[in-house]
Amino acid sequence: MSRQSLVAALATTTFLFGLNAASAATVSGSVERTSDYAFAFTSNNLAYADGSAFSNTDLMLFCLEPTKSTPTDNTVYRFDEDPTGRTLRGGASSVAAINWFVDSYYDSYFVNGSAGTQWAFQYGLWELSADYTGADRSINARAGESRPGQDNVRLQGFRTAWQTIYNDFGTTLRTLGDDYRSDVYAIAILDTQANGRQNLVAISERPADVPSVPLPAAGWLLVGGIGALAATKRRR
Template identity: 35%
Template sequence: MLKIISALAVALAMAAPNLSMAASLTGHVAYSGDPVYSVVSDNLQYPDGSPYSDLPVLLICIDHTTQPPFDVDTSFFSEAGTSAIKGSSGAAGVAAIHWLIETYYLTYYKNGTGQQQRALQYALWEIGNDYDGTAASINAISGNSRPAYENNTHDVVYPGDPAFITAFQTLYQAMVTALPTLPTGFRSTTYTVDLFTNQNPALQPMVAVIERAPPNMVPTAVPTITGTPHVGSTVTGTYTYFDNNSDIENPSGTTYKFVTSTNPSMANSSEGTVVATGSTGGASSSVTYSLQPSDLNKYLYFCVTPAALTGASPGLEVCTVASGPVVTPPPPPTVTAVPSLGQWALMALASMLALFGMARVRQRRS
């Protein structure tokens, strides 16, 4: 039985390395010889000797500030995620690299001209070094990656080459348009894409590409909570739903929890007290919760576990940042009564006004 389990584990790692836990990889990498700073390896393996992939792995540099690992025995950390990105884009950068490979690997790298391949390299450097999640940070003439001004001494592609200029302008404009609204959970469905950090910090982090589609991925959710954290007030929980494989949400399967905790941060609902739970009814709906006296001085969270009708499901539970702490509502403002005149006072005032009016008339006649 242990042999069968071990064999299944190896098969899973070979078929879908991006599902494996982050681990050390070793192997030989050979320069592929094209205008992209890339290497190819067919013998990357885990510490136990199991292969990372049964297909060749293409690794392309995503950092403009360190040296590429050419034709060496090297070691990486797989599943590096945001730690492989030098810029400040975080999860948005991981999604952007997946999008770039998904959209342009075939046309710009595998079947592209030297100018297109080199433009793809600059686009990866832009995401890896300068992108911060905004369109304004994608800039061809500033930052670490600047294809419009870089003195590219490569013997195939030069900055003044019109074909190169057209290629990088096309990529940069596409990034400006697509990346700021790209869901952070976006992942390639055409290729298996992984981010590596080099165990030698002087050498490049890489994006690893295997020409095989990864397994179906679970859906993701981004929850939000709105409302005033006052005892007696009603707060509203909403969320966005995303599935990288375009699997439609299961409205009755997606669940929510309102959770309270004395801690101002929380990783999942098990770390707090669940005060309300149920089915969301889908991302187009919203759910509410009325804050109770027992919630006083506690932080409130809204947690969602998304579910899809087809494909891999459910996704992982995701919780909002803390709302609160919950406090008692402020007392209503004090209403000051406007002084009023009694019946005799009103009569006296009317008489005085009448006399004043008569005096004014006489004054004018005289």
């Protein structure tokens, strides 16, 4: 990739949510419930304090705290971005696990799934955000805040879908690196400032030419270094 292409790609990345101006920022806007079988919402007006859009693509949001209330439709909320996973039980491990889980199940279980698989997808997010500590043994369908094994859910397909997810957790999470990030979706954790309301995970399609891993501050120093080296080469 040429230096010009690299800089262009990185500039595009900063327009995706989670990367506006700083590693963490506050965004505000309203959400609207869009699913009867998962705590799923859409939003088209989330924006940073300077008015810039939180996302330039369609945005889907899911709840992450099963013991708290869901957001209310058409109510303006303020959210703090949480790129490091400080609000999740497993921290960085939970961020990586949620990225992997969305990659693996979002399209098949939620977008193109049935009522039962959508509800199983929601439970998977709850399990990874509220109960997963970074150790695969912390996943338990009958313990913790998320208990799909005790909720007696009778939606057709739920139990089979959840068992598939549960088995996949057992074989994948023990070897999943904390640096895992989706190549397909841009995913951000949002800490809801309203008391008693669930935190959210925001998911949108990632443009094909945008890097999958957010560039840290050191990365921008590297880009600056590339420019300096290029300038030095020209002077020589």
